[in-house]
Amino acid sequence: MSHADNAANAAPDLDTLSRYLKTSETATSRRIPPLEKWHPTEVATMDMHIKANGEWWHEGRKIERPALVSLFASILGKEVDDEGADRYYLKTPVQKLYIRVDDAPLYIQDVGVVMEDGVQWLEFTSSTEDVFRLNDAHLITLRARDNDAVQPYILVRHNLEALIARSVFYHLIELGDLVEKAGQTVLLLDSGGVRYEIGMPAD
Template sequence: MTLPDLDVNFDGELPDDCGDLGISIDRQGRWFYHGSPINRKEMVCLFASVMHRAKDGRYLLITPGEMGCIQVEDVPFLAVEMFSCGSGRDKIISFRTNMDELVTVDADHPLRVVEAEGSHEPSPYLLVRKGLEARLTRSVYYELVAQGWEEELGGEKVYGLWSSGIFFPLGRLDLSD
């Protein structure tokens, strides 16, 4: 057995591959075990702390003794609260995830927005850690958008915001094309 291609170091033997663990995460960030909700937040946070993403896209829970796949409908985490300090280009924005992780938007934790084809409806994401993202909840996204402004990038007007000295585009202002 070989370990999936990801950044995890193990001393000694590789963990046992348990296959599909029967754990899933729905689009609303709810965790399930064989279809039944996992309601203990401490248990979910423990699972989240050992989650990794293989280069082939699979989500894995990996401990020194075992590893197995879980199913994720969209992304494993939600950004449920936003914090900001400073203003303009000196602003720093951070988010709290539904797993109580605090993540500051910076070069290692960028924001990205995916627009739905046709409707251009945005789905904003934040990189929490290598390969694992949080989707911003609608209310948090609206709070974020309220703090943005217009910049010109490559001759195009873009709406976005600054955090940690980096401009993060949220969307184009001219959607005519």
């Protein structure tokens, strides 16, 4: 059965989805639930659209409540189809709802320096309340998009990446060091006692 066929059997409803989440543990603690342990039988396509600037839209209208967006982001997942394309979805124990994403599904809006036991960490905050530090599990990469513009991304969770806002990346440049290495400009960032090299993507 195709996703389109399944969609006819499971009409997603934004209010029903939000009510389900609000009664779950996720609503009060914003813990990221174990999506990999959920195997819903209802599969559908939902008119949800995450724009490149981090805005979430439903049925042509922007979702204005940050708390609701944050809640939906906690059940966001990604898979790769047979053609190698990324597919994004919202998942509950009973439904898997495919949605549309323009670029990265998450968006980094702030970065700061945190000192802990004399060690400097770079701590990021997303528009959907994810807070994490630059480390081996959360690496930054630069990638060229279809318009040849190079943009910075960082791995957040569940194989989900976040686009780093331009202003945030400029701040990272101020916090780090730009050096020439093998004829290429490389950004060096210190976090958790480790020096990370951020280089331009290969041609």
